[in-house]
Every structure is written in structure tokens, then in C-alpha cells.
Amino acid sequence: ETGVTQTPRHLVMGMTNKKSLKCEQHLGHNAMYWYKQSAKKPLELMFVYNFKEQTENNSVPSRFSPECPNSSHLFLHLHTLQPEDSALYLCASSQEWRSGAGLDSGNTIYFGEGSWLTVV
Amino acid sequence: AQKVTQAQTEISVVEKEDVTLDCVYETRDTTYYLFWYKQPPSGELVFLIRRNSFDEQNEISGRYSWNFQKSTSSFNFTITASQVVDSAVYFCALHRGQFYFGTGTSLTVIP
Numbered sequence: 659e660t661g662v663t664q665t666p667r668h669l670v671m672g673m674t675n676k677k678s679l680k681c682e683q684h685l686g687h688n689a690m691y692w693y694k695q696s697a698k699k700p701l702e703l704m705f706v707y708n709f710k711e712q713t714e715n716n717s718v719p720s721r722f723s724p725e726c727p728n729s730s731h732l733f734l735h736l737h738t739l740q741p742e743d744s745a746l747y748l749c750a751s752s753q754e755w756r757s758g759a760g761l762d763s764g765n766t767i768y769f770g771e772g773s774w775l776t777v778v
Numbered sequence: 779a780q781k782v783t784q785a786q787t788e789i790s791v792v793e794k795e796d797v798t799l800d801c802v803y804e805t806r807d808t809t810y811y812l813f814w815y816k817q818p819p820s821g822e823l824v825f826l827i828r829r830n831s832f833d834e835q836n837e838i839s840g841r842y843s844w845n846f847q848k849s850t851s852s853f854n855f856t857i858t859a860s861q862v863v864d865s866a867v868y869f870c871a872l873h874r875g876q877f878y879f880g881t882g883t884s885l886t887v888i889p
Contacts, residue, residue, distance in 0.1 A: 698881075700880065701879040703876065714876075756875060765873070767813075767877060768825060769815070769822055769824075769825075771822040
């Protein structure tokens with residue numbers, strides 16, 4: 659059983675719909691992430707939350723809106739998406755997020771099973 | 779800048795053959811971590827191993843082994859006596875402040 663669970667596993671939505679992806683982690687971690695995985699492309703980091711505060715937003719379009727009500731839950735709200743947004747969206751968590759120079763703890767990041775999104 | 783290159787896009791082997799997945803990384807930092815993850819068709823990336831930059835000892839875990847060589851900036855992954863269940867996409871990653879993933883190698887083990 660995975661420590662990071664995502665729902666729904668599959669989602670088909672029209673371009674005018676509003677939907678949300680949900681992620682929950684049971685590992686006691688303080689950092690949570692959204693990644694996008696498209697075919698033939700590297701994993702793209704979208705957002706990072708550390709202790710419920712958003713620390714990274716990698717130039718993600720505003721049609722993707724994250725929400726982190728507590729350290730265990732992370733949402734990705736979707737609205738007016740485009741067909742090119744169809745991808746696997748992966749949630750992940752780690753003990754905490756550290757950026758920049760300095761000694762890293764090399765936090766291991768644990769992933770959920772992903773939500774397969776198709777925009778039609 | 780950090781970068782991870784997995785030059786092998788797709789590999790097919792026959793069951794019981796050994797296979798090595800290559801990973802080459804770039805970083806100017808001396809302190810970093812390297813990872814391997816497995817992504818089966820279900821989608822979840824499964825953590826396999828973490829290695830810090832000061833530990834070049836090779837590691838073996840069952841049929842899996844990892845060869846870390848700083849001199850060539852490589853962190854290769856070998857599966858011995860491959861099985862059909864090993865079929866997946868394998869990602870190498872560098873952690874320095876954040877994670878930098880390679881593009882993955884899709885491994886197919888043919889029965």
C-alpha cells in the first residue's frame with residue numbers, strides 16, 4: 659500500500675469543465691509536490707508546498723491552481739484546460755523541501771500512483 | 779546547472795538476461811544525492827535506491843545492483859536475471875536542492 663494516495667486515478671474532462679485532483683500522504687512528511695508527466699518528456703515539477711506554504715511555482719499556467727490545506731493534503735484545481743494538458747499528474751511528498759546551496763539531506767521523495775488526465 | 783541523461787530510451791531483453799541501464803549526470807556541486815525510481819504501467823514511481831556523493835561503494839540488493847563512479851559521473855543500474863515483472867520505465871534522478879530527473883528508460887522483458 660502506497661503512502662501517497664491520489665484520486666481520481668483517471669479523469670476525462672472537457673475544456674470548459676472544472677475538476678480537482680486530490681492527494682493525501684500518510685508518511686508524516688512536510689513537503690508535497692505536483693509533477694506533470696507527458697509522453698516523451700522529463701518529469702516537470704509544477705508546485706511545491708513546504709509546511710503548507712507554497713515555495714515553488716515553475717511558471718505553471720493559472721488554469722492550474724494548487725491548494726494545500728494541511729501538510730497531509732494537496733489539491734490541484736483544474737479549469738479551462740487545453741488538450742495539451744493531458745498527462746499523468748503525480749503527487750509526491752518528502753520530509754521537507756530545501757532549495758539552493760547548502761548541505762542537503764537528500765530527502766527521498768515518495769510518489770503516488772498518479773492521476774491520468776485526458777482533456778477533450 | 780544540474781542535468782541527468784539517460785541515453786537509452788527503450789531496451790528489450792529476453793527473460794533471464796542481464797541488463798544495465800545507464801545514467802550520466804552533470805553537476806558542479808560536491809554534495810548531492812542520486813536516485814533510481816521504477817515506474818510500472820500503473821503509474822507510481824517506486825523508490826529503489828538513494829546514494830550520496832561521498833559514498834562510491836557499489837550496492838547490491840537481490841537482483842539489483844548499482845555502480846556509482848564519480849570519475850565518469852555515472853550511476854548505472856544493473857538487473858541480473860531479468861524477469862517480466864521488471865518491465866517498467868526506470869528514472870535516474872539527481873537531488874541538489876530539488877530533484878532533476880532523467881527522461882527515463884523503458885525496459886521490456888520478453889518472456
